[in-house]
Amino acid sequence: MPAHELFEWMVYESIEPFGDRRRDFQFAQVMSLMLNLNRTKKSDKMWSPADVMPKWDAPSPKPQTREEQFQMMKLFQGFQEAQGNPEAKPS
Numbered sequence: 433m434p435a436h437e438l439f440e441w442m443v444y445e446s447i448e449p450f451g452d453r454r455r456d457f458q459f460a461q462v463m464s465l466m467l468n469l470n471r472t473k474k475s476d477k478m479w480s481p482a483d484v485m486p487k488w489d490a491p492s493p494k495p496q497t498r499e500e501q502f503q504m505m506k507l508f509q510g511f512q513e514a515q516g517n518p519e520a521k522p523s
Contacts (some may be wrong), residue, residue: 460484464481464484
């Protein structure tokens with residue numbers, strides 16, 4: 433494919449998205465519709481597709497500290513105990 437044709441496709445895609453970005457937007461439209469249909473009457477939050485679009489370029493979260501990891505482990509052990517799992521013994 434010549435460079436000028438690639439450039440034309442890039443311009444076209446920026447005007448009329450296709451591929452994964454387009455699919456993400458279509459799915460976000462459906463998700464916002466479902467969220468708005470199932471919201472409570474007290475809730476005044478109207479969801480838009482932008483609210484549920486994946487943010488692929490978002491900064492990665494900071495790593496968990498040892499204390500946060502320990503708290504998460506205790507939480508999951510509590511869930512296992514509530515389910516009656518005899519192997520889940522908190523330390």
